[in-house]
Amino acid sequence: MGNTGTVLRELRGAQKTAKGVSLYSRYVNRPAGRVFAAGAYRIGLTPNQVTLLSAAFTFTAIASVALVRPSSGLAVVVYAGLAIGFALDSADGQLARLTGGGGPDGEWLDHVVDCAKMILVHTAVLISFQRFSGLPGEGWLLLPLGFLFTAVLTFCAGLLREQLGKAAARPAAGTGPGTAAPVSRLRAVVLLPADYGVFCLVFLLLGDRTAFRVGYAALAAVHALFLVAFLAKWFRELRALRTAD
Numbered sequence: 001m002g003n004t005g006t007v008l009r010e011l012r013g014a015q016k017t018a019k020g021v022s023l024y025s026r027y028v029n030r031p032a033g034r035v036f037a038a039g040a041y042r043i044g045l046t047p048n049q050v051t052l053l054s055a056a057f058t059f060t061a062i063a064s065v066a067l068v069r070p071s072s073g074l075a076v077v078v079y080a081g082l083a084i085g086f087a088l089d090s091a092d093g094q095l096a097r098l099t100g101g102g103g104p105d106g107e108w109l110d111h112v113v114d115c116a117k118m119i120l121v122h123t124a125v126l127i128s129f130q131r132f133s134g135l136p137g138e139g140w141l142l143l144p145l146g147f148l149f150t151a152v153l154t155f156c157a158g159l160l161r162e163q164l165g166k167a168a169a170r171p172a173a174g175t176g177p178g179t180a181a182p183v184s185r186l187r188a189v190v191l192l193p194a195d196y197g198v199f200c201l202v203f204l205l206l207g208d209r210t211a212f213r214v215g216y217a218a219l220a221a222v223h224a225l226f227l228v229a230f231l232a233k234w235f236r237e238l239r240a241l242r243t244a245d
Helices: 004-012 023-043 047-067 072-099 104-132 138-168 185-190 196-205 209-244
Strands: none
Touching: 023 047, 023 072, 023 185, 023 196, 047 072, 047 104, 072 104, 072 196, 104 138, 104 209, 138 209, 196 209
16 A cells, blocks of 8 residues: 555545444544544554554543643643544554454453543543532532443443354344345434544533533433433344344
């Protein structure tokens, strides 16, 4: 592969399916990840190095939420760090598919970083609430804990669904070779509130304490509803795999 344009074309041909992906990830995060992946390829970075670079941006932004008094300037810095970290999180997988350099170690590292950022971002919000927000009541401190519970349970249950589905070694009905299900634009829109990239946007409100609390609480409620829907869906799918045996 030669110039950056050639690398980008190769990356477009090595994309994962868009099924089950929100519009943000499909049209914003993945294209940004392609650009980062092309740049990483050009300078000789490995997928694992890109994962660690993603972690550096993400964890620096998260630490800033916990340690720095909220302001409009901090809001922009935090959002930029989280958004770049998320795009690099897409870039590592794209680079791995491009170079064939992926492996169990890279997948493990990627999931460890994802789990860590999920735990730390809500912990940082909790610390910020306690230190800087002047909360109208102590009950608000339960909000980040509830959001943390929802995020971690969704992550773990989804990962288990994926692994147990692979272990069953049976393709879902109607999705065998040559019968891939079409990508639903409506589903891509509906999934927007559950997308991590959309979650990052709430940190642009960080300079306004009330607006941030309201936006964060609204996303927490939406994520809780999605969790209930996902758990019911995944349970039905796994039960169907069992009865298919």
